[in-house]
Amino acid sequence: MKESPRPYHHGHLREALLKAAEKALESGGAQTISLRELSRELGVSHTSPRRHFADKQALLDALALRGFERFEIALGRAAAASGDFKSRLTKLTRAYVNFALKHPALLSLMFEAKHRVDAPRELLEASEKAFAHAHSTYAAGQAAGEVIPGDPWRLSLVVFAAMQGLMVLSTNGKFKGIPLDHLVGEIIERIILGLRPR
Amino acid sequence: MKESPRPYHHGHLREALLKAAEKALESGGAQTISLRELSRELGVSHTSPRRHFADKQALLDALALRGFERFEIALGRAAAASGDFKSRLTKLTRAYVNFALKHPALLSLMFEAKHRVDAPRELLEASEKAFAHAHSTYAAGQAAGEVIPGDPWRLSLVVFAAMQGLMVLSTNGKFKGIPLDHLVGEIIERIILGLRPR
DNA sequence: GGCACTATGTTGTCAATGGAAACATGCTGC
DNA sequence: GCAGCATGTTTCCATTGACAACATAGTGCC
Incomplete structure (x- = not known):
């Protein structure tokens, strides 16, 4: 048949x-x-x-969910790398930026869906799971004495927020004509300086 | 009549x-x-x-444009404050966060509109104009020797990107239960440490 | 082996929407 | 005071998301 x-x-x-x-x-x-x-x-x-x-929104939510799953995989692969804090954080961040550049509309959809008041719990969980990779990278950095103490969630927020904002503020993958790729290193450098114990 | x-x-x-x-x-x-x-x-x-x-999109674009105009005014007022770099940057950043918390949907619309491939030039200009206040704040910080040299645009990107990302990553004005307001100071602190000459 | 059950896809229909064309109204400048 | 223009209206159309009733096929159960 x-x-x-x-x-x-x-x-x-x-x-x-x-x-x-x-x-x-x-x-x-x-x-x-x-x-x-x-x-x-x-x-x-x-x-x-x-x-x-059931609904058009349900389809979009399913799409967002799969997005988070793939996102989690991408971040997970990057987080598994070895090296010092800076190099690991750089890898993680690049994974983030690459995903965002490859699937801009999907990423928007993902965060939009997550922010809806009636967002399905699944979606929130998938999001948490993906960002947990940042958490663990920071925790490892702290264990190695490369990062100041403090809640890893709050520390990781700085870099991820910066990256996410980078996407939003940029136009067409560039900021003032400079490809985002080039900016990642620079931004991480600045932020790591603020995270280093002194 | x-x-x-x-x-x-x-x-x-x-x-x-x-x-x-x-x-x-x-x-x-x-x-x-x-x-x-x-x-x-x-x-x-x-x-x-x-x-x-002409179009529903035209209405949304007009809405976004007015959003940028109000945004520019809010940032301009904050940027006009006196004080050292840190206090000025903090004021500017709080203005940003306040706007974002007060008009979340509008802010999304603004950036979405700006990112459309056929975004009206007006919109891009309005966006530039608003962010120029960050530029000038940084330039002043550099003139006073409180900030490392470099293109102010690129330096300002770090803080604004972090703030913008903060919005996106947070849920309902909070991150892990902590109100965004409380996080602003912390994040600025971290980032300024990375911007200070040494 | 056959039969009910259920998952999956189809037909027909509805109200709401954005958009277009042709027309109505009233303001304004000459 | 009148011609032209800006603004609002009426009428119409294709598309869309959603719903209900129906058709088909694969599955499990006896």
Whole structure:
């Protein structure tokens, strides 16, 4: 039955919808995603998405959730590197920036979804999990005496906030014509100076 | 004719639309703004907004532009304060955070609008103008020998990026239960240490 | 082996929306 | 006082998200 011209059941509709939605997201923002448009692309009827997502928002939330999962993986890989605090923090930060540059619309969607008052708990948890990698990197830095004492969450906030803000303040991956990539090192340098015990 | 039950011309429709749109924005996000809904509230026909805004996006852009203008005023007032670099930077940063906490949805809209590929030039200029206050604060700090030399734009980026990120990473005005207000001083402290000549 | 159950997709329909065109009204400058 | 223009209205259309009722197919149970 797999080869019949059009099997009644799509088979992987949920996956296919998410994939198509992400493509649409990257190429035109969350606003431009239309359930009917997606259905048309996939050759299914315009209401079939409802079997998998109660709501358009539910689809967007699912997209955000997968975003956090991939984000977590990317940060996790970077955090696993060895080296001193500075080099580890740099790796982590670059992973962050790379993700943000590769999936700008997705990242926006992720944080927007997280900030909705009725954000699903799953989403908040996925976000926590991803940022936990920063927490552990800081804790290791503290253990090695390279970082002042204090709540690692609060310390890590400084760098991540700076990176996140970097994205928002920049235009088209650049700030005043300078590629973000070049700025990462500089910013980390400044911040680490403020974190070093003295 | 001003007192007739319903004058044919509204008189301040553009202003009224912007005002109503901003109210809707603050209470439900840009998504929830509907031109027809706004028209109904104002008691005009559902197509009248088109006389003032070619497009829904045009209305949102106008909203963003006014946001940048008010933002610029707030930062300008803070930047005008006297004192040493740290106190001036703190004032500036608090102005930023206050604005962000008071108008979260507007701030998102502002940066989103600025990032659109076809963002109107006006918007970019308004954004530049607002952030120029940071530039001048840094330049003054350098002149007084309180800040390391270097392009003030790049230096100011660190603090503003951190603040902007703080907003994005926080949830409901708090980070790990700590009000953002309390974090501002801490973050500035860390960053200034990295900016101080040594 | 057959039959109910359930998951998945479809058809038909609705109200709301953004947008466009043609028209109405009233202000303003000559 | 009138011609032209700015502003608002009416009417219409295609698209959209959502809903209900129905169709199809795969699964488990006897």
